[in-house]
């Protein structure tokens with residue numbers, strides 16, 4: 200059956216950015232194009248043109264994975280960026296050891312270290328806690344934090360008794376952590392790329408309107424962001440799979456100053472198409488093509504581009520504006 204490509208509909212319906220379906224107005228919900236945990240705000244990047252179902256799906260399957268990434272968590276805790284009123288523990292990284300279980304390390308105030316162990320044979324996460332503070336009040340605060348945020352874990356050692364598995368796990372853990380600890384810093388590219396596809400799609404839909412929502416490019420981004428299908432991912436013109444900005448070549452945002460705690464989002468007319476570029480916390484940069492023809496270029500400022508600056512700490516987004524209005528690197532210094 201041919202896809203319906205109407206771009207207008209009865210007044211009480213809207214075209215959802217993320218599923219490309221007409222939905223009754225009552226099913227629309229507020230969506231943060233940039234996830235709240237990354238400082239997305241209730242102003243320009245927010246839209247009521249996403250259906251409740253897609254909003255919930257993207258929040259759970261795309262935004263949440265991105266927000267759990269160690270890099271985002273590290274920046275958030277460094278910059279004290281709260282999400283739903285909560286500040287994340289300082290997520291250090293994954294511990295390198297010889298066992299198959301994954302050990303993620305969190306650092307709480309007062310230097311308390313939490314080692315959350317997942318991938319156990321019975322599926323029950325375990326936790327080891329190291330309290331370094333000599334101050335009992337700080338140690339208590341740290342314990343309350345883990346009880347609240349990590350209540351799914353069984354804490355070892357347990358004076359009431361442990362299984363043979365737990366005894367062996369604890370012994371190996373002690374041996375590993377008594378020596379110099381080694382950590383593995385991994386970016387989950389999958390989560391990053393889906394997040395990128397979602398944000399690029401959202402901004403392009405917002406900018407170009409219903410005419411864009413049903414284009415082939417939008418369908419490709421949508422299919423990838425929704426399904427995370429490896430084959431569909433290959434159809435997405437992601438330029439590189441992301442990288443630290445200083446590794447990405449060419450680094451598109453090197454022209455502009457991205458302040459501490461800020462993200463720079465750009466829709467740029469490049470060649471015959473439109474490229475979405477994001478620079479996250481001034482450190483991470485990736486691009487994805489959101490339109491492959493110049494059909495939409497004239498909707499960009501001066502046929503050049505549009506920019507949004509997200510101040511993650513203030514939860515304030517400025518834009519869209521012409522990139523000509525962005526602060527230039529090195530200017531005024």
Ligand SMILES: [Zn+2]
Nearest residue numbers: 215218250253
């Ligand atoms: Zn939808």
